[in-house]
Amino acid sequence: MLSLVFIARAGLEAVRDYVALHVLTCLIPAFLLAGAMVAFINKEAIMARLGAAASKPASFAMATGAGFLVAACSCTVIPIASAIYYSGAGIGAAFILLWVAPASNLLSLIYTGSILGAEMAWVRVATALAMAAVVGIVMTVAFHREEATRLEGQDKGPRAAIVAGNDLVLLGLLVVSLLAPNYLVREGPYSQKVLVWLAATGVAAAYALWTKTSADLRRWLGETRWFVRLIFPLLLLGVFIVGIIGALLPTSWVEGYLGGSGVRASFFATMLGSISYFATLTEAPFVHTLMAMGMGKGPALALLLTGPGLSLPNWLAIGRVFGARKAVLYVSTIIVLGTMCGWLAGTFIFS
Numbered sequence: 634m635l636s637l638v639f640i641a642r643a644g645l646e647a648v649r650d651y652v653a654l655h656v657l658t659c660l661i662p663a664f665l666l667a668g669a670m671v672a673f674i675n676k677e678a679i680m681a682r683l684g685a686a687a688s689k690p691a692s693f694a695m696a697t698g699a700g701f702l703v704a705a706c707s708c709t710v711i712p713i714a715s716a717i718y719y720s721g722a723g724i725g726a727a728f729i730l731l732w733v734a735p736a737s738n739l740l741s742l743i744y745t746g747s748i749l750g751a752e753m754a755w756v757r758v759a760t761a762l763a764m765a766a767v768v769g770i771v772m773t774v775a776f777h778r779e780e781a782t783r784l785e786g787q788d789k790g791p792r793a794a795i796v797a798g799n800d801l802v803l804l805g806l807l808v809v810s811l812l813a814p815n816y817l818v819r820e821g822p823y824s825q826k827v828l829v830w831l832a833a834t835g836v837a838a839a840y841a842l843w844t845k846t847s848a849d850l851r852r853w854l855g856e857t858r859w860f861v862r863l864i865f866p867l868l869l870l871g872v873f874i875v876g877i878i879g880a881l882l883p884t885s886w887v888e889g890y891l892g893g894s895g896v897r898a899s900f901f902a903t904m905l906g907s908i909s910y911f912a913t914l915t916e917a918p919f920v921h922t923l924m925a926m927g928m929g930k931g932p933a934l935a936l937l938l939t940g941p942g943l944s945l946p947n948w949l950a951i952g953r954v955f956g957a958r959k960a961v962l963y964v965s966t967i968i969v970l971g972t973m974c975g976w977l978a979g980t981f982i983f984s
Contacts, residue, residue, distance in 0.1 A: 640877050647876025648869055651918065654823065658830045659747050660865070662811040663740045665837075668857025669807055670702045672849070673800035678793040683722035693769045696726035697762060700733025701742075706911065707947035710734045715954045724776050725769035728963055731951070732768050736942030737761030741914055745937065747815040748917040753930070756982055757937055760974040764938065764967070771966050776959065799844045806837035864914065871915030879922040888927035894979025896972065902932035903971040906940030907964070910947075916940040931979015939971040 682695040703713060710731055718727035735741075737757060746754035773780065796804070810833035814826040841850065890901050911919070919940070920933045928936075943964065952960035 640880065643880035644873035644876040647872050647879070647918070651869075651872045655744075655747065658814040658826045659744060659811070660868075662807060662830065662834065663743060664857050664860045664864075665853075666804070666807040666811055667740060667860045668853050668855075669800075669804055671856040671859075672853040673804070674702065674796050675793055678795045683717055683726040687723075689723070689725065689769070689773065692723055692726040693729055693766060696722075696729040696769070697733050697765045700730045700765070701737065701739050703730070703734040703738055707735045707942055707944045711947070711950050711954055718955070723773065724780055724959070725773035728772045728959075729765045729769045731963075732942055732967065733761060733765050736764075736938050741916070741941060743811055743815070744914050745917045748921050749924070749933070749937075751816065752983075753934065753937070756934060756978050760934065760938060760978065764970045764974065767970060768963070768966055772959070772963065775962055803837065803841055803844065806833070806840055810834045810837050868914050871911070872918050875915070875919045875922050878919070879926070882923075882926065884926045887923055891923060891928040891932045893929045894931040894976065894984065896976045898929055898932040899935045899975030899979065900972045902928070902935040902975060903939045903968055906936045906938070906971070907943040907968055908945045909940060910944040911940045929979055930983035931975045931977075933975075934978050934983075935971045935975025938974060939967060943967055 683692050683699075687695070703710065713734065714727050714731035717730065718724065742754050742758055745757055810830060813833045814830040818826045818829055841853075845853070891898050891905075906916075916937055920928070920936055923936070924930070924933050948960060948964055951963060955963075
């Protein structure tokens with residue numbers, strides 16, 4: 634029987650490696666970017682573009698874009714999606730946000746790239762976009778009569794800018810500080826990544842000090858601190874658990890049920906992800922551990938998509954907020970799409 638000391642050591646070693654290699658050049662700029670998005674992007678302007686008066690392609694695209702900017706897990710996104718739904722957003726747009734925000738937000742995509750490589754990150758983006766479009770269409774078509782009654786009489790109203798020009802430049806510089814260390818420096822000592830991060834972050838900081846008031850900076854750092862308090866402890870806990878799972882899980886089980894690129898393996902990965910709870914960003918190290926034990930890339934993608942986006946608590950909460958019929962249709966659609974995306978990517982892209 635494995636000792637508690639061995640189990641604890643496996644978890645602590647995973648946390649140590651994670652902190653040493655990812656906090657400075659990945660998480661810190663990611664949190665700064667997330668805080669800036671909340672502080673400087675006009676949320677009312679986004680909401681105004683999601684209602685019934687907007688065209689379906691426009692509202693779906695806006696909901697997808699908004700989802701990329703929201704770092705939330707499968708449960709914390711529900712209040713956000715329900716708020717825009719009951720504020721007048723169409724059901725398609727609301728459920729797209731419900732899906733994209735946990736399954737494929739910008740922070741998780743960049744972190745996926747740093748842990749699992751750029752190819753996996755880009756395929757995750759493409760499949761999440763395709764799944765978002767299908768989810769929006771399915772929910773809109775299935776509940777079109779209910780929607781017509783609920784949203785009758787909506788008008789477009791005035792539309793404000795989503796983000797000011799100076800803020801857009803700052804967000805772009807923060808994206809560079811986040812991407813540059815992990816994509817410009819692929820080999821060599823970690824100190825090279827740190828130097829690239831320091832240079833890019835220095836430029837962003839100088840621009841912020843030049844263009845922002847002290848009140849703006851305090852608001853930005855306050856929002857950043859909120860993300861750190863919300864996500865970072867759960868992230869360390871998740872990495873600790875991943876380290877333990879990697880030490881305890883039989884390699885034969887992973888290879889037997891999650892290896893290869895078949896439909897069965899992708900379905901098992903989808904079901905594993907759809908009932909498990911993953912805090913934001915914890916899915917990438919978990920999948921990395923399973924891939925090292927024999928998990929195929931197609932099932933890995935399926936787990937990356939459905940793990941953050943669904944969970945058993947998420948199923949129950951969606952049913953309570955939106956109704957059982959909507960929850961059943963949404964969850965079933967995601968399970969089918971996740972399985973198919975994993976199988977197709979494993980067969981035709983990663984092969």
